[in-house]
Amino acid sequence: MESLPLDKFVLHPAFLASSEPLADLKLCQARLQLDVRWPWIVLIPRKVGARELEHLSHHSRGQLMDEIVLAGAAVRAVGAAIGRPVDKLNVGQLGNITPQLHVHVIGRRPDDAAWPGPVWGVGEPVPYAPEALSRAIAAAQGPLGAMRSVS
Amino acid sequence: MESLPLDKFVLHPAFLASSEPLADLKLCQARLQLDVRWPWIVLIPRKVGARELEHLSHHSRGQLMDEIVLAGAAVRAVGAAIGRPVDKLNVGQLGNITPQLHVHVIGRRPDDAAWPGPVWGVGEPVPYAPEALSRAIAAAQGPLGAMRSVS
Numbered sequence: 001m002e003s004l005p006l007d008k009f010v011l012h013p014a015f016l017a018s019s020e021p022l023a024d025l026k027l028c029q030a031r032l033q034l035d036v037r038w039p040w041i042v043l044i045p046r047k048v049g050a051r052e053l054e055h056l057s058h059h060s061r062g063q064l065m066d067e068i069v070l071a072g073a074a075v076r077a078v079g080a081a082i083g084r085p086v087d088k089l090n091v092g093q094l095g096n097i098t099p100q101l102h103v104h105v106i107g108r109r110p111d112d113a114a115w116p117g118p119v120w121g122v123g124e125p126v127p128y129a130p131e132a133l134s135r136a137i138a139a140a141q142g143p144l145g146a147m148r149s150v151s
Numbered sequence: 152m153e154s155l156p157l158d159k160f161v162l163h164p165a166f167l168a169s170s171e172p173l174a175d176l177k178l179c180q181a182r183l184q185l186d187v188r189w190p191w192i193v194l195i196p197r198k199v200g201a202r203e204l205e206h207l208s209h210h211s212r213g214q215l216m217d218e219i220v221l222a223g224a225a226v227r228a229v230g231a232a233i234g235r236p237v238d239k240l241n242v243g244q245l246g247n248i249t250p251q252l253h254v255h256v257i258g259r260r261p262d263d264a265a266w267p268g269p270v271w272g273v274g275e276p277v278p279y280a281p282e283a284l285s286r287a288i289a290a291a292q293g294p295l296g297a298m299r300s301v302s
Contacts (some may be wrong), residue, residue: 091244
């Protein structure tokens with residue numbers, strides 16, 4: 001039986017409960033945040049032990065920036081698909097609660113539940129209806145598909 | 152008399168009131184946020200009309216990422232200088248209120264005024280005492296000096 005390498009990347013369980021996988025990009029797993037209040041994608045670089053941007057190599061940081069911009073396009077597509085076109089993108093790398101490096105890319109509108117403040121910690125997540133979830137995932141996968149890793 | 156180019160970069164006045172200049176890096180002006188509750192640097196890319204990351208060229212986005220990591224080191228230096236060593240960095244590009252592309256790099260601690268939530272919009276800024284401000288600026292300029300633009 002093949003044993004796993006000791007340093008194999010494992011997604012923090014907090015992401016499993018709060019988000020749905022969209023695509024494995026070159027560096028990150030892209031996931032849809034399960035909160036219909038905002039079109040919202042979380043990018044998790046598949047790097048063991050990374051908690052801050054400085055823990056990525058220079059090359060990986062450049063790749064992360066590319067994937068953030070791509071996730072922005074995907075967030076705009078999700079917003080259009082669920083009838084909440086995006087006016088402004090918000091990007092945040094906080095990790096105060098979940099200690100695995102991740103970047104939030106969120107679509108904002110002046111009529112959203114937290115505008116103009118940040119979204120983190122505001123109220124309770126509102127789940128997607130199944131049909132809206134399918135539309136959101138399909139919409140996100142268009143832009144993300146352009147950079148999906150070959151596996 | 153030489154006339155200014157129509158597309159000359161002008162810093163949004165909101166930054167003048169809330170922060171103090173630290174250094175002109177290759178892409179961004181780095182400024183110290185005038186709120187002693189957090190060691191906090193704001194990076195403003197000197198690109199006319201930019202509001203989102205996607206408005207920067209691929210090259211400039213890579214440069215911005217380098218300057219974010221550098222600002223992280225400077226924020227850690229500020230935290231040490233004012234007796235608030237940094238445990239975690241938070242990076243945010245929001246711009247919901249000030250419509251000129253900028254990135255916040257903030258040092259966090261579990262005993263700070265907003266932990267584990269984000270800092271934006273929490274309470275009122277607490278000004279630096281003059282002596283602490285001098286120490287903070289000097290501390291930040293160490294790491295930032297390594298990448299200051301030649302002008």
